[in-house]
Amino acid sequence: MDLNLLGKQAQFSAYELGQTDTPTKNRILLQLADAVAGHRNEILKENQKDLAKAKEEGISEVMLDRLRLTDERILEMAEGMRKVADLPDPIGTSEKMWRNEDGLLIAKQKVPLGVIGIIYESRPNVTTDAASLCFKSGNAVILRGGKEAYHSNQVLVEILQTELAKTSVPKEAIQFVSDTSREVAQQMMRLNEYIDVLIPRGGARLIETVVATATVPVIETGKGNCHVYVDKAAQLKMATDIIINAKCQRPSVCNAAETLLIHKEVAANYLPVIEAALNEYNVELRADERAGKILKQSIPATEEDWYTEFSDYILAVKVVDSLDEAIDHINKYNTKHSEAIVSDDYFATQRFLQRVDAAAVYANASTRFTDGFVYGFGAEIGISTQKLHARGPMGLNELTSTKYIVYGEGQIRQ
Secondary structure (H helix, E strand, O other): OOHHHHHHHHHHHHHHHHOOOHHHHHHHHHHHHHHHHHOHHHHHHHHHHHHHHHHHOOOOHHHHHHHOOOHHHHHHHHHHHHHHHHOOOOOOOEEEEEEOOOOOEEEEEEEEOOEEEEEEOOOOHHHHHHHHHHHHOOOEEEEEOOHHHHHHHHHHHHHHHHHHOOOOOOHHHEEEOOOOOHHHHHHHHOOOOOOOEEEEEOOHHHHHHHHHHOOOOEOOEOOOOEEEEEOOOOOHHHHHHHHHHHHHOOOOOOOOEEEEEEEHHHHHHHHHHHHHHHHOOOOEEEEOHHHHHHOOOOEEOOHHHHHOOOOOOEEEEEEEOOHHHHHHHHHHHOOOOEEEEEOOOHHHHHHHHHHOOOOEEEEOOOHHHOOOOOOOOOOOOOEEOOOOOOOEEOOOHHHEEEEEEEEOOOOOOO
8 A cells, every 4th residue: 555645645635625714614524424424324334344353353242332333323423523513613713913022913823733644443433533623623634444443434434535526625635544454554653754643542552552653743542541539528329320330331432430449438338339330230340458358249459450441341449548549549550541539528629630640530520521522522533641732632623733923014133
């Protein structure tokens, strides 16, 4: 596969797209959304090929859920694209404008990043999310999905390109790397001449590989070793509901909880109730010594378990002596993604919110809310766990850079 050709086409398309006005981009996005919704049967047919192959290879049901498309999910993907069309366009807006001592009028203006590369796994909805966000923010995108979702991703991009070919924007504004080999992925990670930013979205191994290998600038996203801390001032029902939601609603996603920390003063009373609720979902508990003595069924937690994003019906459990011990544990083992405290103590929640180092920190709410769609971004390109440029769910604004526009009246520097 000629990645250089894809890169050249993407660069040209990025320039053309960057000059396209907002009404035109919005109109085209609505066309693309209608095309996705209107080709549901074709998309489902290709998705069944991916599911059949995944089942043959023994992929777990939890991971199959990430891959599976339904009529409803495809319509949600199309609706997400429509929501992106409805969002304000950041391109061309000025964050601020001022006049300096020389009389120059200086404006800091938002501009597209250029060409964005996305390397991702399993979830076909990433294809439409990434394509729509990049398109609205004036960026060309090169998509490289995982082999697990190859047929689903390919048909989605074909539908989008077919519709784009009917418009004034080059269809190469959205491109697909059809070769899923590791060698081609590594070539893409080094395509500095054409790709401005690379965003990996998937499991810990994928993200670590991209960060270690890429010479293209990378925005690190996705790894989610998330915690829920139940404070001594927590309400039992609230704590139980939040833990069940954070762990069990969709255990394969990056904002699912992987560790439960509980204060020693409520552990004896609360853990049996929480365990009974988790048992309904057949959650395996991996406990420290103190938690293990309270729980009816658990296995001893290892040091590795505290670091692990299980992406499954597995939860590590630890009893802590204090709020500060919980904070220290989280800051040592977490991936800077999403963390939650359950407590009615205002001062405890404030200490937790200020001292925990993560992209999103919650008081009395599930970690599952860390999502660009939920935050009102229409969709998300990923959840950044780094601190440079963007952090947390990445929407349109996070896919822009800036340049300074300077107006003079013949000034020269003395």
